[in-house]
Amino acid sequence: MTIGGAKAARKVKKDFLQAGEKGGSRDVLMRQSPQQGKSLSPEDITNLYANDQIIQNIIDIPAEDATREWITLNIEDQALKAKLELKLRALNTQEAFQNMVRYERLRGDGFTALGLTESQDFQLSDPVESARLKSVDYLHPFSSRKVSKMNVVDDVFSPEFGNVKSFSIKNSDQREEQEVHRDRILHLQTQKLEDMDWGQSRLEPMYKYITLFDTAAWSTGQILYDFxxxxxKSTDVESMSSEERREAQMILDYMFRTEALAIIGTEEELEKESTNVAGINHLFEFVWEALAGSARMPKSHILGQQSGTLTGAQYDSLNYYARIAGIQENFVRPKIEYLLRLLLQSEEFGGKDPDNIDWSFSFNPLWKLDSQSDAEIRKKVAETDAIYLKNQVITPDEVREKRFKGASLSAELDFSEDEMTELEKSIRDARDSHGQST
Incomplete structure (x- = not known):
């Protein structure tokens, strides 16, 4: 068939993500592919982190939470315990581990260089010999930007499969490298894709949601500016030249923004228009939920909620702290254990064999209930204990041992969501009845 003397080619309508001709070559949406990721360069990551406070919160707050309450050493020898605690403080261990976790979240890999003094000359490429270790002198955290290569065991039948044998570290002028044995570096990596030696930055899978958030922030500014x-309206506009129209627009814009009274002709009209923002809150909620979900953090924590203090019904915060505790146990604990073993083996601590000493450590609780919720829970637990005592289920000594060893019940609470909901309701009812009685 022909229309206007030309053949009309049959066209098949494509999906909007694939129809490049629909929006033109410059339309970003038309060049998208579903689930297409973005690989961020070290410079991209630096710029994203340096110029956005929300991104800094997403990277920094979990690192702070993972190390904020730190650890408690469990050693029968109190003199040895005190000496170890003093040494850990002198090394700024808590701050070093916080920075190592922060680098790992930001760039995929976090490192800490161990400054060791040994009784004999050694090369950084040599493994650490505990028999000649004199002291641990410093901890220097750094990111993957100073590492050019990780020599990883790729043999799937090797007991060392997946472990790093050594690191190639760049020197200050970035032109020479030195091989460093893995014994002399703490390496933290929690998120790695298969067949990739390097860890993945948290910002790479989040990039589309970061872009969405930036778009929402920019659009909000435009709405406020033109709210x-x-x-x-004037019949004189049609007779104006382009230059006269621009000049009149500039003058009128200035006058209408600074003067409350406008004097216009009978054939002219001045109206005030307002931007309709009905329903925009639902869009913002979607943006925040998408960003929080990709960061695996509650929105309240991204915005800087006070760390560690919760009410009984903040399940999202409880899940978040459970996730941080999992990172502590699975990834941070082995690094702390290795450091403590080096300290015990060093001449500074008498060259002890860690396997012949009764020692351990535990992470301190990450959160506690607010005082009012804690008091209400204690009241209910006391009533329950009274019933158990009355029926001789437990003894007074057992109650004393269980209830008064710590300052808060939060560390031993293990309620389901339904139980927490019922507990919150009973606390709220108690508060209401107390308010009515007063």
Whole structure:
């Protein structure tokens, strides 16, 4: 068939993500592919982190939470315990581990260089010999930007499969490298894709949601800027030149923004227009939920909620702290254990064999209930204990041992969501009845 003397080619409508001709070559949406990721360069990551406070919160707050309450050493020898605690403080261990976790979240890999003094000359490529270790002198955290290569065991039948044998570290001028044995570096890596030696930055899978958040922030600024604007109608506009129209627009814009009174002709009209923002809150909620979900953090924590203090019904915060505790146990604990073993083996601590000493450590609780919720829970637990005592289920000594060893019940609470909901309701009812009675 022909229309206007030309053949009309049959066209098949494509999906909007694939129809490049629909929006033109410059339309970003038309060049998208579903689930297409973005690989961020070290410079991209630096710019994202340096210029956005929300991204800094997403990277920094979990690192702070993972190390904020730190650890408690469990050693019968109190003199040895005190000496170890003093040494850990002198090394700024808590701050070093916080920075190592922060680097790992930001760039995929976090490192800490161990400054060791040995009784004999050694090369950094040599393994650490505990028999000649004199002291641990410093901890220097750094990121993967200073590492050019990781020599990883790729043999799937090797007991060392997946472990790093050594690191190639760049020196200060970035031109020479030195091989460093893995014994002399703490390496933290929690998120790695198969067949990739390097860890993945948290910002790479989040990039599309970061872009979405930036778009929402920019659009909000535009809405606020143009929230109220004026529309001026005049028959004289048609006879104006382009230059006269621009000059009149500039003058009228200045006058209408600074003067409350406008004097216009009978054939002219001045109207005030307002931007309709009905329903925009639902869009913002979607953006925040998408960003929080990709960061695996509650929105309240991204915005800087006070760390560690919760009410009984903040399940999202409880899940978040459970996730942080999992990172502590699975990834941070082995690094702390290795450091403590080096300290015990060093001449500074008498060259002890860690396997012949009764020692351990535990992470301190990450959160506690607010005082009012804690008091209400204690009241209910006391009533339960009274019933158990009355029926001789437990003894007074057992109650004393269980209830008064710590300052808060939060560390031993293990309620289901339904139980926490019922507990919150009973606390709320108690508060209401107390308010009515007063």
């Amino acid at each position: 109220v604007f004026k529309k001026y």
